[in-house]
Amino acid sequence: MRVTVPPNPFDHLMKYAQTLSNGDTREQIVSAIFRTSQEICNETVTYTKPSKQYETERLDRIVTSKLWGFPIMLAMLAVVIYLTIAGANIPSSMLANFFGWIEGYLTFAFEKLHAPDWLYGILVLGLYRGTAWVVSVMLPPMAIFFPIFALLENYGYLPRVAFNMDRLFKKSGAHGKQSLTMAMGFGCNAAAIMSTRIIESPRERMLAILTNNFVPCNGRWPTLILLASLFMAAGYTGGWKTFVTAGVVVAMVLFGIVVTLTVSWVLSKTALRGVPTHYTLELPPYRRPKIWDTIVRATLDKSVYVLKRAVAVAAPAGVLTWILANIHIGNTTVLAYIAHSLDPFAHQLGLDGYILMAFILGLPANEIVLPILLMGYLSTGALTEVDSLHDLKQIFLDHGWTWLTALNMMLFSLLHYPCGTTLINIYKETKSKKWTFIAFALPTGIAIAVTFLTTHIIQWLGLI
Amino acid sequence: MAPTKFDRLSEAEPGERFRIEKLDIEGTMKRRLLDLGFVPGCEVTVLQKSPLGDPTAYKVSNTTIALRIEESSNIYGERIRDDNE
Amino acid sequence: MTTNEYTIALAGNPNTGKSTLFNLLTGLRQHTGNWPGKTVVHAEGFFTYKDKQYKIIDLPGTYSLYSNSADEEVARDFIIFEKPDVTIVVLDATALERNLNLALQVLEMTNRVIVCVNLMDEAKKKGIRIDIAKLAKKLGVPVVPISARNEEGIDELLDTIDLMIRGAIQTKPIVIPYSRSIEEKIAKLLPLVKEIVGDKYPARWIALRLLDGDTSLLDALKQENHHSFKEVARYASNRSAKSV
Numbered sequence: 100m101r102v103t104v105p106p107n108p109f110d111h112l113m114k115y116a117q118t119l120s121n122g123d124t125r126e127q128i129v130s131a132i133f134r135t136s137q138e139i140c141n142e143t144v145t146y147t148k149p150s151k152q153y154e155t156e157r158l159d160r161i162v163t164s165k166l167w168g169f170p171i172m173l174a175m176l177a178v179v180i181y182l183t184i185a186g187a188n189i190p191s192s193m194l195a196n197f198f199g200w201i202e203g204y205l206t207f208a209f210e211k212l213h214a215p216d217w218l219y220g221i222l223v224l225g226l227y228r229g230t231a232w233v234v235s236v237m238l239p240p241m242a243i244f245f246p247i248f249a250l251l252e253n254y255g256y257l258p259r260v261a262f263n264m265d266r267l268f269k270k271s272g273a274h275g276k277q278s279l280t281m282a283m284g285f286g287c288n289a290a291a292i293m294s295t296r297i298i299e300s301p302r303e304r305m306l307a308i309l310t311n312n313f314v315p316c317n318g319r320w321p322t323l324i325l326l327a328s329l330f331m332a333a334g335y336t337g338g339w340k341t342f343v344t345a346g347v348v349v350a351m352v353l354f355g356i357v358v359t360l361t362v363s364w365v366l367s368k369t370a371l372r373g374v375p376t377h378y379t380l381e382l383p384p385y386r387r388p389k390i391w392d393t394i395v396r397a398t399l400d401k402s403v404y405v406l407k408r409a410v411a412v413a414a415p416a417g418v419l420t421w422i423l424a425n426i427h428i429g430n431t432t433v434l435a436y437i438a439h440s441l442d443p444f445a446h447q448l449g450l451d452g453y454i455l456m457a458f459i460l461g462l463p464a465n466e467i468v469l470p471i472l473l474m475g476y477l478s479t480g481a482l483t484e485v486d487s488l489h490d491l492k493q494i495f496l497d498h499g500w501t502w503l504t505a506l507n508m509m510l511f512s513l514l515h516y517p518c519g520t521t522l523i524n525i526y527k528e529t530k531s532k533k534w535t536f537i538a539f540a541l542p543t544g545i546a547i548a549v550t551f552l553t554t555h556i557i558q559w560l561g562l563i
Numbered sequence: 564m565a566p567t568k569f570d571r572l573s574e575a576e577p578g579e580r581f582r583i584e585k586l587d588i589e590g591t592m593k594r595r596l597l598d599l600g601f602v603p604g605c606e607v608t609v610l611q612k613s614p615l616g617d618p619t620a621y622k623v624s625n626t627t628i629a630l631r632i633e634e635s636s637n638i639y640g641e642r643i644r645d646d647n648e
Numbered sequence: 649m650t651t652n653e654y655t656i657a658l659a660g661n662p663n664t665g666k667s668t669l670f671n672l673l674t675g676l677r678q679h680t681g682n683w684p685g686k687t688v689v690h691a692e693g694f695f696t697y698k699d700k701q702y703k704i705i706d707l708p709g710t711y712s713l714y715s716n717s718a719d720e721e722v723a724r725d726f727i728i729f730e731k732p733d734v735t736i737v738v739l740d741a742t743a744l745e746r747n748l749n750l751a752l753q754v755l756e757m758t759n760r761v762i763v764c765v766n767l768m769d770e771a772k773k774k775g776i777r778i779d780i781a782k783l784a785k786k787l788g789v790p791v792v793p794i795s796a797r798n799e800e801g802i803d804e805l806l807d808t809i810d811l812m813i814r815g816a817i818q819t820k821p822i823v824i825p826y827s828r829s830i831e832e833k834i835a836k837l838l839p840l841v842k843e844i845v846g847d848k849y850p851a852r853w854i855a856l857r858l859l860d861g862d863t864s865l866l867d868a869l870k871q872e873n874h875h876s877f878k879e880v881a882r883y884a885s886n887r888s889a890k891s892v
Contacts, residue, residue: 108844109869112837116858119833124860125714126586129597129749130604131826133624136748143783144744148775155627156610159620168614262629266615269631275618299717377592377634379599382620382627383663384742386770389797591716598712600746624746 155384159259168263175256176352179247181345184324187239194235202227220425221418229417232470233409236321241401244320248285249397253388257282261380269375271360272367274303276378277310281359284314287404288517291316292524300376305534306363308525312517312542313355313362317405318465322512323348325469329492330505347509355513358545405466412464420460420474434475448547449507449554451498458511463519468512503563507550514546569639573619573632577611580643587637600624601638653701654813657726659754660738661747662709665766667691669738669796670706697806700813705732711746713753714857715864724865727757728849729872734812736805738764741771741778741793751787755821756853761789762808769795788820823852833859 146152161167205227209219251257257279265275276297284291291311298304315323324344332343367373424434431439438452445455453475461468476494495504516539517525526535557563575581583603586593600623601607608622618629630638660666670676674693691706707726708719715721727735737754739747744765751763765778784791790808794801811817826834837855845851849869857865 107870109866112840112844113858113861113863113866115840116833116837116855117861119836120859120861124830125594125597126603127827127830128856128860130602131824131830132749132752133600133602133605133745135752135822135824136745139748139783139786140745143779143786145777145779146775147777151774154774156622159627160611163611163613163620165612165614262618262620263614265613265618265629265631269617275631377631379595379634380618380629381599381662382629384627384770386767392797594714594716595711598714598716598749624743626743626746 155382158385159382162256162259163262172260172263173349175251177345177349179244179251180348180352181341182247183240183244183320184328184344184348185341186243187324190239190242191235194238195231198227198231198235202231217425221421225418225421226414227417229420229467229470229474230409230414232473233413233466234406236325236469237317237405237409237466238402240320240324241317241405242398244317245286245401246394246397249393250388250390252282253386253393255383255385258380258382262382265380267360268363271364272303272371272373272375273306273310273360273363274298274300274375274378275380277303277307277359277363280307280311281314281356284311284316286317286401288312288314288316289520289524292521292528295528300373302367302371302373303376305371305529306366308528309366309534309538309541310359310362312521312538313359313514315352315355315513316465316518317401318468318518319512320348322465322469323351323509325491326505326509327351329495330500330502333492333502351509351513354510358514362541362545408464408466413467413470416460416463416467416471417474420471424474438475447554448511448550449503449557450511450550451504453498454504454508454511458515461518462516465512465518501563503554503557507553510553511546511550514542514549516540516543516546570642571636572607572609572621572630572638572640573636575609575642577609577619579609581607581609582641582643583607583638584640585638587639588634592634596630596634596638599628600626601628606643653703654733655730656702656704656809657730657732657735658704658706658738659713659723659727659735659750660707660709660766661711661740661743661750664709664738664740664747665796666706666709666738669736669764669766669794670704672796672799672802673704698810700810702809710750712750713757714860715862721864721868724757725868727754729868731758732760734760734762734809736762736764736809738766741765741767742774742776744776744778752822752824755787755789756824756856757850759789759819759821760812761819761821762805762812763787763789763791764805765791765793766796768793768801769798786822788822790817790819826856830856830859 162171202223205223206219209223260282261275261278264278268275268277279297280291280295283294288311291314292308295304295307295311298307327347328340328344331347332340335343420434423437424432426433428436434456438456441452441455445452448455453472457468457472457475460471473491473494476498516522522535522539525538526532529535529538569584570581572581572583583601583605585603586596586601588596605623610620610622610627612619613629618631619635620627620629621635658666658670670691670693673695675695676691676693693704693706695702695704705726707723710717710720710723713720713724713727715724726732735754735758737751739751751761754761763783765780765783768778771778778793780791780793790812792801792805792808794805796802808817812819825831834852834855837858838851841851841855841858845854854865854869
């Protein structure tokens with residue numbers, strides 16, 4: 100015979116409470132609370148400048164208007180990218196010069212100490228140059244992009260973007276707040292994966308996670324900017340060059356958004372079927388940010404972040420690449436051997452084996468893809484000093500690059516699998532190996548398909 | 564009971580005010596709307612529509628909240644046409 | 649738990665500057681930005697004031713504590729079960745009316761509350777004047793006006809925390825009057841609730857939650873009382889069965 104456990108007292112109470120209650124209890128409770136709030140406010144709050152109340156609304160009437168809503172968003176994006184590109188050139192080359200100057204002293208010191216060549220190779224040509232490259236190429240654009248972005252964010256512009264874009268996301272079966280998580284992706288996809296927590300519906304959150312990668316993160320901006328300026332804007336000079344570069348990068352971002360919406364749409368009709376859940380979006384009042392505070396904080400935070408990543412990821416990757424490029428099998432290096440075996444497949448995508456290998460070795464962090472590529476290209480087997488962009492372009496041209504190669508590399512960079520950190524975060528957030536794998540395979544498949552089609556269509560059209 | 568004698572919030576035009584009488588929405592969404600101030604008896608001002616026509620921004624309880632048509636068409640009440648703020 | 653450590657919870661609507669205040673008090677750097685919901689991971693930090701150690705928890709920004717979402721449950725459970733020594737409700741001075749709802753809800757749950765009216769600088773710019781003394785009198789708890797991003801009013805806030813910890817402040821939270829039918833139902837439930845929870849939880853609030861059919865709170869209560877519930881169970885179930 101079993102002793103029955105007495106029912107929980109709370110269950111009893113609840114049952115009793117429910118016999119008392121009727122359908123609109125919540126409404127009554129909330130109404131009473133609101134009434135109390137209103138009464139308190141009526142007695143404690145006075146408005147002395149009524150016209151000031153409508154400032155946010157007046158601005159919203161322009162920023163989210165039928166006529167200006169989208170043009171303003173596009174203009175904001177273009178201006179931020181333009182300023183980033185225009186402003187980063189000089190500090191980038193200054194940093195590169197500075198690191199080159201230090202390298203001279205390091206080389207001198209190694210010679211003085213009679214250090215063996217392999218040690219010099221690993222430490223200076225691999226580790227030091229790898230880190231220096233990442234820092235000088237990454238830091239300036241990020242130190243411009245993020246403060247501007249933070250100013251817009253603190254001012255309160257992001258919710259307006261979500262408001263303007265909502266219909267598009269709804270049509271593709273995604274959550275309206277996905278545009279907020281995408282905006283976070285501009286900074287770092289790994290962090291953006293965490294920010295998808297603002298989407299409560301698991302289905303829509305998964306959509307946001309799987310597509311976040313189509314927003315270029317700070318590891319990929321420099322690749323996009325550099326290739327756009329070297330190859331797409333090659334025929335232009337001065338201000339126009341920056342302008343065209345910015346235009347190409349903006350086009351890339353827009354293409355990423357189109358892919359995001361398309362993929363969301365397809366997924367919400369197939370693997371992640373369902374209707375968009377309801378939601379409400381608050382548009383907070385615009386608040387003038389503390390400008391210097393925001394700029395200094397955003398710059399410092401990002402600088403520290405980039406530096407940390409450079410040391411944690413770029414440095415070991417630099418060492419590894421140097422080793423691969425200096426171990427010989429027969430009369431070729433391991434690096435060259437891998438690159439050559441990837442060649443046939445890569446050519447189908449309009450790339451080459453070195454590019455593909457750089458993407459593969461760059462899995463831990465997108466920042467190091469370009470440095471690895473350059474190291475692969477150089478027969479010396481070490482990262483090149485980026486003294487002038489002209490030298491850089493010559494390296495690419497020597498390896499048979501055309502504007503199509505650059506375009507394909509940009510597309511592949513925009514669309515391919517997320518970096519290792521992002522994948523780890525996806526696994527932490529989804530707790531699913533399957534979805535993490537999909538988050539890897541889906542973008543990769545799209546990257547391969549898009550570059551394949553681009554290459555073959557352009558070749559077929561005889562444009563190259 | 565069919566709330567036919569009331570207007571829908573979605574029918575109110577930007578600039579108009581609207582007094583809420585009834586929310587014909589169930590579950591979490593209703594509770595969320597209540598929390599935000601879409602409470603029977605309260606007044607809402609229609610601010611403006613998104614460039615693509617939906618959602619619409621509303622001023623409620625001195626804050627701006629955007630709702631999609633799915634919600635606003637199930638909020639019933641009375642349009643207040645004489646706009647003399 | 650260390651003997652001399654006090655716990656402070658920060659509650660508030662999304663986007664009221666809670667994280668800014670949190671960063672200011674702890675010296676930590678959570679991400680802040682002007683859009684609702686950007687604090688995704690709830691954070692805790694520490695600070696010392698007048699020889700007292702404080703642990704401060706930045707609860708997720710919520711519009712209410714009625715368990716409509718995971719965030720709201722986290723915030724509610726923390727206030728009810730962890731019983732912070734002080735709960736600071738951060739309000740946006742420019743949208744006081746909507747923000748006060750949350751404050752009123754918290755005041756139903758605990759009397760160890762400090763209401764912090766943030767963004768006073770924004771309110772001033774917009775010509776919004778708030779009678780702080782009157783607000784405090786109405787709410788029955790201390791009200792401190794601050795501007796977290798300009799670091800204004802923080803000393804007064806810290807002093808108020810210190811006074812409350814030392815028991816130097818007597819609070820008498822406002823009791824929200826409900827409709828007659830709800831009040832009648834509360835009156836019927838109140839003695840039964842008190843019998844089960846005693847002084848452990850706010851009885852009037854629990855009665856309201858039960859009337860509202862808040863099953864999430866019910867589950868949380870059951871879980872929390874798993875160990876202590878057996879001895880009460882028989883008595884209470886007899887009792888409530890009788891009343892039904």
